[in-house]
Amino acid sequence: MLQVIELTKQFGGMTAVDRLSFTVGDGEIVGLLGPNGAGKTTTIRCVASLLQPTSGHILLNGHDVSDDPVGAKRALAFVPEVPNPYEMLTVMEHLRFVAAAYGMEEELVHAEEILTRLDLWEKRGDLGASLSKGMRQKLACACAFIHKAQVFCFDEPLIGLDPKGMRELKAMIMERRALGNSVLISTHMLDTAERLCDRVIILKRGQLIAEGTVPELKQRLQSSDATSLEDMFLELTEEPIA
Amino acid sequence: MYPIALLASFKLRNSVRTVLSDPRKLIPLIIFILIMVGFGGLYSLSASQPAIPGAQQMISGDVFTVGVKIAILFIAYGFIGAGLGDGLLAFGPSDVDYLFPSPIPRRAVLFYRLPALMFNSLFTAAFLLFAFGMISHLTQPKLPLTGHTIAPAWASPVALYFCGGIYLNLAMYVSMKVVDRKVYQRLHTAGLIGGMIGVGGIGMLFGAKTLGEVINSPIVYWTFLPASLSSQALLDGYAKLPVGGSILWLAVGYVISLIPVLTSNANWYEQSIASTERRSTVVNAARGGYASLMATRASSFKYQSDRLYTIRPFGQGAVALFWAHLCAAGKRPWANFLVPVLGGIGVGVFGAVSAKSIHGDDMASQVLGLAGIGFFTVYGSLGFMTTAKTASESANRRRELIGPLPIKGWKTVVANLGTPFVSGTLFFIGVSATYAALQGPFWLPISVGIAVLMPLRLAARMALQYLIGVIYADAADKIQQFFAIGVYGLLAMPFMIGEVIVAVPGILLRSYWISLAAVTLVQFPLILLFFFLAGKATEQAIASGEPVRLWGLLKRA
Numbered sequence: 001m002l003q004v005i006e007l008t009k010q011f012g013g014m015t016a017v018d019r020l021s022f023t024v025g026d027g028e029i030v031g032l033l034g035p036n037g038a039g040k041t042t043t044i045r046c047v048a049s050l051l052q053p054t055s056g057h058i059l060l061n062g063h064d065v066s067d068d069p070v071g072a073k074r075a076l077a078f079v080p081e082v083p084n085p086y087e088m089l090t091v092m093e094h095l096r097f098v099a100a101a102y103g104m105e106e107e108l109v110h111a112e113e114i115l116t117r118l119d120l121w122e123k124r125g126d127l128g129a130s131l132s133k134g135m136r137q138k139l140a141c142a143c144a145f146i147h148k149a150q151v152f153c154f155d156e157p158l159i160g161l162d163p164k165g166m167r168e169l170k171a172m173i174m175e176r177r178a179l180g181n182s183v184l185i186s187t188h189m190l191d192t193a194e195r196l197c198d199r200v201i202i203l204k205r206g207q208l209i210a211e212g213t214v215p216e217l218k219q220r221l222q223s224s225d226a227t228s229l230e231d232m233f234l235e236l237t238e239e240p241i242a
Numbered sequence: 243m244y245p246i247a248l249l250a251s252f253k254l255r256n257s258v259r260t261v262l263s264d265p266r267k268l269i270p271l272i273i274f275i276l277i278m279v280g281f282g283g284l285y286s287l288s289a290s291q292p293a294i295p296g297a298q299q300m301i302s303g304d305v306f307t308v309g310v311k312i313a314i315l316f317i318a319y320g321f322i323g324a325g326l327g328d329g330l331l332a333f334g335p336s337d338v339d340y341l342f343p344s345p346i347p348r349r350a351v352l353f354y355r356l357p358a359l360m361f362n363s364l365f366t367a368a369f370l371l372f373a374f375g376m377i378s379h380l381t382q383p384k385l386p387l388t389g390h391t392i393a394p395a396w397a398s399p400v401a402l403y404f405c406g407g408i409y410l411n412l413a414m415y416v417s418m419k420v421v422d423r424k425v426y427q428r429l430h431t432a433g434l435i436g437g438m439i440g441v442g443g444i445g446m447l448f449g450a451k452t453l454g455e456v457i458n459s460p461i462v463y464w465t466f467l468p469a470s471l472s473s474q475a476l477l478d479g480y481a482k483l484p485v486g487g488s489i490l491w492l493a494v495g496y497v498i499s500l501i502p503v504l505t506s507n508a509n510w511y512e513q514s515i516a517s518t519e520r521r522s523t524v525v526n527a528a529r530g531g532y533a534s535l536m537a538t539r540a541s542s543f544k545y546q547s548d549r550l551y552t553i554r555p556f557g558q559g560a561v562a563l564f565w566a567h568l569c570a571a572g573k574r575p576w577a578n579f580l581v582p583v584l585g586g587i588g589v590g591v592f593g594a595v596s597a598k599s600i601h602g603d604d605m606a607s608q609v610l611g612l613a614g615i616g617f618f619t620v621y622g623s624l625g626f627m628t629t630a631k632t633a634s635e636s637a638n639r640r641r642e643l644i645g646p647l648p649i650k651g652w653k654t655v656v657a658n659l660g661t662p663f664v665s666g667t668l669f670f671i672g673v674s675a676t677y678a679a680l681q682g683p684f685w686l687p688i689s690v691g692i693a694v695l696m697p698l699r700l701a702a703r704m705a706l707q708y709l710i711g712v713i714y715a716d717a718a719d720k721i722q723q724f725f726a727i728g729v730y731g732l733l734a735m736p737f738m739i740g741e742v743i744v745a746v747p748g749i750l751l752r753s754y755w756i757s758l759a760a761v762t763l764v765q766f767p768l769i770l771l772f773f774f775l776a777g778k779a780t781e782q783a784i785a786s787g788e789p790v791r792l793w794g795l796l797k798r799a
Contacts, residue, residue, distance in 0.1 A: 078343040084336045084339050
């Protein structure tokens with residue numbers, strides 16, 4: 001389970017995330033939506049312990065990322081927005097390193113299956129420097145799936161993937177949900193979010209402005225003409241014209 | 243630690259394999275090794291040579307001691323600056339994506355960083371030892387105290403390594419603890435400038451002896467204890483005095499300096515990510531060549547202006563293009579226009595004042611002044627010449643934008659080189675006018691020569707440099723760029739010889755003016771030729787989208 005409690009993150013005088021609270025339960029996929037600069041990536045980076053929260057708490061399976069970062073990270077698999085593989089590591093070596101970092105080298109028995117599903121098995125001996133953008137994305141996802149994480153954080157995981165890769169990744173994410181894992185996905189692909197996520201959280205200027213299942217949001221915006229998540233998103237995040 | 247070791251071993255193994263199997267990486271490595279071997283050879287050769295006659299009078303034991311202490315002091319101070327900048331905490335983007343989110347403790351990640359820090363320290367130690375060895379071999383200064391203890395060969399490198407290591411560890415600790423280090427950086431820079439002015443001022447006004455007293459004063463000694471101990475170890479080793487005490491204290495200091503770094507629980511990932519992103523942007527830009535690097539750096543400057551920046555259109559075709567470049571350069575008037583003028587004024591003042599030394603108009607002072615103004619003017623000229631390469635790289639990057647414009651190739655080249663040429667000309671005018679105003683020796687011919695000949699010569703060489711930039715357009719290919727330097731030299735050499743030849747009649751007639759006029763006049767056909775070729779190369783590159791071959795270009799021309 002992922003719990004974000006009153007999270008605030010400031011950079012200098014700028015507040016990127018403002019008293020944000022939400023929970024991603026076991027066996028749940030939650031979409032983190034918002035326009036550019038809403039604070040999605042900052043939130044996810046705080047969850048991954050890459051940024052130190054200015055205030056508030058983040059609990060990963062009960063481990064506070066500030067007080068027990070190592071324990072919290074053991075439960076987490078993180079896929080950044082633009083993954084940069086090690087140029088001098090092969091695809092397989094990435095998996096070996098990640099498995100070793102999580103102390104789960106026995107999980108490497110699943111490497112072939114994961115790499116095959118993501119069309120990377122043939123490229124297992126290729127160096128990171130030679131991978132295309134989509135392949136880099138797939139490699140980062142493969143690394144996330146190689147260890148037994150309980151919480152998955154994806155920052156725009158589908159960008160750069162081919163249709164087959166997108167479909168396979170979505171299937172893998174849903175399998176994780178079935179296994180009882182918590183999944184947080186930041187994305188701009190609203191149609192995908194609508195179909196994949198159990199709930200969505202909409203951020204605007206670092207603040208949570210809406211949260212719930214898509215039907216719940218529709219109900220909330222009953223008075224408007226919004227019929228899809230895209231319509232609702234645009235209505236909720238629309239900036240008033242000065 | 244096992245995952246870190248695994249990661250390092252994978253990287254090392256694959257890097258070695260890649261370097262050995264890729265000539266583009268292997269050749270620069272071989273060149274680097276050859277240069278290092280060359281330095282080693284020079285070092286060994288200098289050790290077996292007698293001292294340069296008169297060197298002991300020129301560099302006394304006192305001057306040598308003070309010089310060594312100051313050099314180590316400034317380098318140690320520089321290490322602190324490195325820590326306050328992005329250098330120490332900047333990891334690779336891959337580390338941010340794969341290493342930082344993993345459950346590897348931050349202390350273990352620091353161990354992964356330590357080899358790079360140690361390499362920095364070792365490299366600096368090696369450089370210092372080389373410089374120290376060369377100077378001490380060639381001048382063999384006599385120190386006041388000497389003994390009979392032969393220090394082991396590792397003593398000096400180890401002392402320097404510990405010294406560098408202590409400062410790097412302290413700087414690392416500051417980087418880990420302090421997010422916004424701008425104030426510290428500014429204080430450090432101010433201290434550096436103050437120190438340089440102080441050392442220069444005391445040395446010039448009161449001499450090496452007083453400077454030595456200041457450097458050896460308890461305040462300086464204790465404030466920079468590691469630097470003081472390492473310079474002591476170096477000098478004691480040279481004077482055959484025992485060095486064990488200094489090295490022991492440095493070792494103790496090194497271990498102590500590691501404690502705060504490795505015991506700190508600070509979450510320095512945030513600082514590191516900021517440093518990594520900045521460094522990564524600059525490194526990626528550098529791969530695209532100097533122009534790309536400068537553009538990236540320029541983009542980090544904040545232009546504080548309330549009004550919107552607009553370029554008022556002026557001219558048509560190439561004139562409009564030149565005007566756009568000029569307006570872009572005008573965003574940074576200090577760097578592009580004022581610094582060249584001030585640099586020129588500085589060179590002019592140096593030349594005139596040195597030549598009219600305070601000791602009187604003696605021959606040695608005149609030679610010093612004239613050599614100084616000649617050296618710095620040519621050096622400045624070379625610097626501006628390289629801006630042509632930058633302009634060429636920029637033009638290559640903007641080829642798809644500029645290519646479709648109905649502008650002839652040579653006019654595009656003129657427009658692209660116009661602004662750097664203006665900067666260079668401002669420098670020459672600064673030198674010339676200042677030297678003339680201060681009426682240095684032979685001020686009229688020298689000022690006219692610098693004001694008239696040098697800009698024309700610069701224009702010709704810039705066009706040649708631009709041409710080479712179009713032909714060897716891949717700025718990321720180090721081998722190609724290495725060849726480009728060689729080809730530039732090969733092409734420039736005959737024209738330099740030609741300049742000497744046309745100056746001969748004037749020399750024979752003992753007329754400076756005839757030589758100057760001849761060398762100046764010969765620049766005109768060179769300008770026409772190089773701009774014509776650079777224009778043709780530009781047109782061909784745009785039309786074909788293929789690399790331009792020099793020989794094919796000459797045949798067509």
